[in-house]
Amino acid sequence: METTGKTVNELPSWNNGEAKTRILNFVKNATDSASKSYIPPAERIAVFDNDGTLWNEAPMLFQLNFTFDRIKNLAPQHPEWKTQQPFKAILENDRETMKKFSHKELGLLLAASHTGISPEEFKAAATQWFDTAQHPVYKRLYTKCVYQPQLELLNYLRENGFKNYIVSGGGVDFMRAFAEKTYGIPPEQIIGTSSKTKLETKAGKAVLEKTPELQSFDDRAEKVSNINLHIGRRPVLACGNSDGDLNMLQYTAGSATPNLVILIHHDDSEREMAYEKHPVMGELKEGLTEAKARNWILVSMKNDWKKVFPE
Amino acid sequence: METTGKTVNELPSWNNGEAKTRILNFVKNATDSASKSYIPPAERIAVFDNDGTLWNEAPMLFQLNFTFDRIKNLAPQHPEWKTQQPFKAILENDRETMKKFSHKELGLLLAASHTGISPEEFKAAATQWFDTAQHPVYKRLYTKCVYQPQLELLNYLRENGFKNYIVSGGGVDFMRAFAEKTYGIPPEQIIGTSSKTKLETKAGKAVLEKTPELQSFDDRAEKVSNINLHIGRRPVLACGNSDGDLNMLQYTAGSATPNLVILIHHDDSEREMAYEKHPVMGELKEGLTEAKARNWILVSMKNDWKKVFPE
Numbered sequence: 372m373e374t375t376g377k378t379v380n381e382l383p384s385w386n387n388g389e390a391k392t393r394i395l396n397f398v399k400n401a402t403d404s405a406s407k408s409y410i411p412p413a414e415r416i417a418v419f420d421n422d423g424t425l426w427n428e429a430p431m432l433f434q435l436n437f438t439f440d441r442i443k444n445l446a447p448q449h450p451e452w453k454t455q456q457p458f459k460a461i462l463e464n465d466r467e468t469m470k471k472f473s474h475k476e477l478g479l480l481l482a483a484s485h486t487g488i489s490p491e492e493f494k495a496a497a498t499q500w501f502d503t504a505q506h507p508v509y510k511r512l513y514t515k516c517v518y519q520p521q522l523e524l525l526n527y528l529r530e531n532g533f534k535n536y537i538v539s540g541g542g543v544d545f546m547r548a549f550a551e552k553t554y555g556i557p558p559e560q561i562i563g564t565s566s567k568t569k570l571e572t573k574a575g576k577a578v579l580e581k582t583p584e585l586q587s588f589d590d591r592a593e594k595v596s597n598i599n600l601h602i603g604r605r606p607v608l609a610c611g612n613s614d615g616d617l618n619m620l621q622y623t624a625g626s627a628t629p630n631l632v633i634l635i636h637h638d639d640s641e642r643e644m645a646y647e648k649h650p651v652m653g654e655l656k657e658g659l660t661e662a663k664a665r666n667w668i669l670v671s672m673k674n675d676w677k678k679v680f681p682e
Numbered sequence: 683m684e685t686t687g688k689t690v691n692e693l694p695s696w697n698n699g700e701a702k703t704r705i706l707n708f709v710k711n712a713t714d715s716a717s718k719s720y721i722p723p724a725e726r727i728a729v730f731d732n733d734g735t736l737w738n739e740a741p742m743l744f745q746l747n748f749t750f751d752r753i754k755n756l757a758p759q760h761p762e763w764k765t766q767q768p769f770k771a772i773l774e775n776d777r778e779t780m781k782k783f784s785h786k787e788l789g790l791l792l793a794a795s796h797t798g799i800s801p802e803e804f805k806a807a808a809t810q811w812f813d814t815a816q817h818p819v820y821k822r823l824y825t826k827c828v829y830q831p832q833l834e835l836l837n838y839l840r841e842n843g844f845k846n847y848i849v850s851g852g853g854v855d856f857m858r859a860f861a862e863k864t865y866g867i868p869p870e871q872i873i874g875t876s877s878k879t880k881l882e883t884k885a886g887k888a889v890l891e892k893t894p895e896l897q898s899f900d901d902r903a904e905k906v907s908n909i910n911l912h913i914g915r916r917p918v919l920a921c922g923n924s925d926g927d928l929n930m931l932q933y934t935a936g937s938a939t940p941n942l943v944i945l946i947h948h949d950d951s952e953r954e955m956a957y958e959k960h961p962v963m964g965e966l967k968e969g970l971t972e973a974k975a976r977n978w979i980l981v982s983m984k985n986d987w988k989k990v991f992p993e
Binding site: 416428543558559576577586 | 724727773801845854855858862868869870872876878879881887888889890897902907908910911912913914915929932933936
């Protein structure tokens with residue numbers, strides 16, 4: 372018989388309460404072959420959104436900060452950017468114009484900063500940024516703006532034979548640059564928004580290049596299609612924080628096997644931010660209604676978490 | 683220090699010779715942390731083509747046999763097929779017409795037999811077929827038409843910490859129906875040709891449906907793009923059998939880390955078939971040239987394998 376979940380020091384940064392109790396009970400039953408709610412190891416698939424679920428997303432998506440920093444770094448090779456919007460606004464740190472960037476302008480910035488290079492080259496650039504850039508509000512590395520209780524949850528699940536996946540609207544190559552070191556989630560367990568790649572031969576070697584053509588915008592229903600495409604099994608645990616995650620949560624809840632659905636509620640104005648609407652990521656509205664109607668775990672960051680960020 | 687490859691009874695169905703020796707040496711070095719050719723466990727990604735590499739593909743792709751059988755099974759719900767090509771030819775077992783099916787006709791048959799249902803429903807249909815259908819030439823279950831030496835290679839790699847992936851032109855849902863049981867390769871390690879899915883709500887539940895719209899035809903350069911999309915690391919071992927695999931083999935060979943590239947040559951007219959051109963899968967021509975020029979392992983099924991199929 373398998374070892375069931377450890378009983379000492381589980382989820383130490385979670386306050387005692389319904390959320391913590393239900394998570395612990397779910398995992399203990401899932402790993403207890405005598406339980407009616409036992410889940411065979413191969414089926415222990417857990418999916419997590421990233422922005423706002425595993426790390427901070429407000430006031431500004433980290434990937435946009437990375438994009439702006441990279442535009443600045445690349446500017447010497449593009450003298451025309453000094454007079455061209457949307458680049459000009461970034462180089463002049465013109466916050467008012469930057470706040471009003473259209474989707475089309477953001478697309479131009481993403482293309483200029485994320486494509487035309489190989490995934491390996493992109494990873495090197497992103498890794499360097501993660502190793503050095505400071506979050507403007509929290510004054511620490513971006514990889515230290517992750518949620519400590521969630522790091523513990525990921526680890527607790529992994530120790531109990533779950534395979535953790537990220538299924539996020541964030542760029543897949545951007546997430547792959549930090550997630551293995553920070554979350555213990557390897558590249559092959561990361562699903563995200565992606566652009567197409569093309570294979571070229573350079574100096575007799577096969578080289579991939581990232582192109583600006585969208586492959587998948589990993590949000591809402593597309594999260595479910597991508598789970599099917601990449602994983603090929605229905606998850607037994609799903610965790611998100613916005614209506615963009617709702618389809619993934621519903622899909623997980625719709626399984627005939629035991630499952631657990633967790634919705635993170637940003638209600639902590641003191642230690643982080645209290646909001647139900649994000650300028651880029653959209654709302655959390657339907658999700659709150661469904662969570663209550665379906666008895667999903669609704670995590671109050673304020674009440675359920677002892678701390679938000681790691682020390 | 684890690685345990686290095688076992689020395690007893692490794693790859694028993696492989697004859698002693700260069701192919702076997704090079705595979706064993708590669709794995710022993712990859713798992714020996716004192717070796718210059720050591721590969722950390724997280725990077726031990728191995729990719730295998732399926733048709734003609736892990737199981738038989740000639741004279742007829744198994745997935746086409748499945749398609750024809752499924753059309754026959756679905757025929758009672760489609761009385762119009764009795765008079766409509768390409769369906770009519772299948773229902774009448776008109777081999778001459780079937781041999782001449784165009785790509786467009788094959789597309790119609792695949793759509794009729796593979797879409798309009800959920801991935802779970804498709805998996806159930808395919809599983810039933812794998813459990814019962816007999817190969818017309820080899821007179822055994824299709825899952826017994828796999829290559830015994832390759833089963834041993836997959837197992838040997840897995841025991842040495844490699845993560846085996848299938849990267850094949852075959853349908854991803856078709857392969858997922860048998861590969862876990864037959865090869866020990868779970869659904870999330872299978873990359874294949876895929877159609878798009880759409881999310882629908884049926885009786886209040888989120889349900890995916892397979893549509894006829896192509897998502898990815900996993901052949902040639904697209905194999906490399908899909909490896910990047912799904913795995914996000916360059917493989918250290920690649921194995922294929924046709925020019926459709928060439929890009930994947932080149933990409934693996936182009937890594938700066940130690941790597942091993944294996945090309946299976948169908949030269950055994952007695953126990954299987956000798957061919958370098960397949961009616962559906964195309965040729966093996968450039969691959970043979972490259973294998974010789976680059977010193978890849980060229981496996982002679984006739985000389986390197988003690989047996990082809992399991993007992």
